[in-house]
Amino acid sequence: MYLFMEKKAKNIKELAAVLGISVTTVSRVLNGKADKYRISPATGKKVLDAAREFNYYPNRIARGLRLEKTETLGLIIPDIANPFFSSIAKTIEFESRRHGYSLIFCDSLDDIQTETELLNLLASRKVDGIVLAPVGQSNKHLMDFLKRGIPLVIIDRHMPGIPIPYITTDNYSGAVDAMEYLVASGHRTIACIQGLRGISVNNDRVRGYRDVLIRNGIPVDNSLISGDDFGEENGYIQTRILMSREDPPTAIFALSNLISLGVLRAINETGLSIPDDISVVAFDDQPYSSFLASPMTTVDQPKEEIAKIAVKVLLDYIRNGSIDMDTGIMLKPKLIIRKSVKRITDRHDQAQRPHV
Amino acid sequence: MYLFMEKKAKNIKELAAVLGISVTTVSRVLNGKADKYRISPATGKKVLDAAREFNYYPNRIARGLRLEKTETLGLIIPDIANPFFSSIAKTIEFESRRHGYSLIFCDSLDDIQTETELLNLLASRKVDGIVLAPVGQSNKHLMDFLKRGIPLVIIDRHMPGIPIPYITTDNYSGAVDAMEYLVASGHRTIACIQGLRGISVNNDRVRGYRDVLIRNGIPVDNSLISGDDFGEENGYIQTRILMSREDPPTAIFALSNLISLGVLRAINETGLSIPDDISVVAFDDQPYSSFLASPMTTVDQPKEEIAKIAVKVLLDYIRNGSIDMDTGIMLKPKLIIRKSVKRITDRHDQAQRPHV
DNA sequence: CTGTTAGCGCTTTCAC
C-alpha cells in the first residue's frame, strides 16, 4: 500500500516554528483571542490557514492540565440497557456536547460499590461535573464525595436530607394519577409490585398507591404490596405469587417498565389475558408500550426534560462554582391511557367472581 | 452546617512534602513499582498509608499528558436510545472498564457530519482508541481519519475496501434464515422493508432476501423491496403503502427492530392482525419482542459478543500499535421463532385470496 | 502587536 506523506503538526510549537512566530500568538489565534490581543489580521489568517493545512488539532489533555478544567462531564447510570436510562443518556450527551462538553459514560451495574468507585474514577479524571442516577439506599458515599468539591447533580432519585441538587419525576403524583384511574375504573383489589425499597422513587410511588386507596375508603392490604427490585425478574415472580392467591388482585400497578415486562411474561404463561382477566398499569412509558399484546396504560416520565434540566443545573453549578444546595426539581409525569385496564362496572359481581 | 477539616493532598508533591521524601519515590510506590526500584517496605507502607489518609487520588490528566496515553476509549453510536445500540454500549463500557479504560461516549445522531466532528473531537481528547458504529454510506471521512493513526474498530457495519477492522453480525446469513423460514411457511409474496440503502448491513440483508427467493423459484418483485431508513417512521409509511396495494404481501420482512415497530403501528391502525392477516419477521431481537400483540419472530444479533470482541480487538490494536487491517469478524445471528408468522398450507388458495 | 517563560501534575532518566 502507498501512503501519502501528509503535512502534520503535532503541537503548537511545531506550528509556531513553521510560521516563524511564537507559540503565544498561535495559541491566542486558535483560541479566538486574536482581537483581544490585537493580533494583525495577516498573522491571524496565517495561523488559521497553517492549522488547517498541517492538520493541527489542539491537545485537550494538555489544555485540561493547564486550565484545570477538562470540559468533560461524567455520567453514571445504573443500567444503560434500560430504555428509560438510555433515553436520558442520549439527551444528556447531546446537551453536554451542545455546550462544549464531552461525556465520560459509566454504567454502575446497579451496584453501589461500583458507583462509589466510579465517582472516584471520574474525580481522578478531573471531570468538571457529574450527573448521577444513584443506586441503592445508602448515601454515605455521596456525603464523602461531596467533600471533594466536584459539582454533582442527581437525577431520577433524590436523597432526602443530603445537600445535592436533584431533578426527578414527581413520582408521588404519577402514582396518584395511575391509582385514581384504576379506582375510577372500579378496581378495589389492586396489587403494587414495587422496586427497591427504601429509595425515594419507590417510596413516593408506594405512598401514592396507599394514599389513593385510603382516600377512596379502600383498606390497604399490605400483602398486596410486594417485590423489591425494579427488574423484570421481580415483576415475573411477584405476579406468579399474586395470581396464585385465593383472592388474586383484579389489577396490578407495576412500578417500573421492566417490572411490567415481567408481569406480562407471568400473565402470558398463566394463560390469562389483559385486560379481561387482569388489568395492569406500569410506570414509565416506552416506544413499544402501545404495541404490546394489549397496549399498556403507563405513567410517562418527562425523560427529556429531566436530562435537559440536569445538564443546565450542572453547568450553572460549574460556572458559578456553587449552587443552592436545596435545588430540587420535580417534574410532573403524564398518565397515558391505553387498553390494559378493564372497566369493572358491577363491583358486587367482581367481588364475587370465582377464584381462578 | 458544620464541616470537618479533612486531611487532603491534591498532588504528589504535597504528599511527598508531608512525608519528607521525594516525589519520585511516591510516584513509584503508587504505581506499584516499589519492588522494581527496591524501595524499602517501610517507605512503601508509609506512602500507601499517607495516600489513603490524605485522600489522595492521582491526576489522570497529568498522567495522560506525560505518558501520552489516557486509558480512555471513544465510542460513537448513531443512536443510544435504540435498544440494539444501548445493549452494545453497555457491554463495551463494561469490558473497557474491566481493562482499566474509561469511555467517552458520543451519539452521532445518525448524522455523518456529526460523526466526522466526533472523530476529531475524540482525537483531540487523545483517546487511545475508538469503537465506531458508522452512519451513512460515505467513508471518505474514515479514510482521512485513518491517517491520524488512532486505533479504530468498526462495529455493526463494515465498509468494503477500507482497511479498518470490523465486527458485525453476519447479516446475510440472518436474512437467509428468516426468509427460508417464511418461504417454508408457504409465503410467496414477501415484502422487504429496508433501512438505509447502500450500506453493508442493508445490502447484506437484502441480498439474503433475494437469494432465498431466487433459490426457491420465486420471482423477485422489486416493488416489494421498499424503504430507505432504519427508523420507526419508515416502517410505518412503507407498511401503509404495501398494504394498500392491489396484491398486498402475505408477509413482511422488517430489516430492523425500529422498522418493525412502525410496521406494527401501521398494521394496528389498519385493523389487521398478525399473523392472521399478515406475517412479520424482524431483524434484531428485543426484550419486549415476546410480549408484543403477537410475539415476534426475530433474527437475534449477538450483541454482547460483538461488543466484547470489539473491545478485545481494539485493545490488541492499541497494545501492539498495529493490527491486521483485514481483520473482519462476522458473527452468526440466530432466528428466534415465535408467533408472528402464519403457516400457509394451501398455496393455491392463498394466491387467490381476495384483495383486502 | 508579539514574545519569553513559568508551571499545571505526572513519570522517568540519570545520578548518587
Place this chain on the structure above:
DNA sequence: GTGAAAGCGCTAACAG
C-alpha cells in the same frame, strides 16, 4: 534505596 530535574503541550502573566 532514593532523589533532582527534564519535559509532555498548553495558557497566561509579564515584558516589551
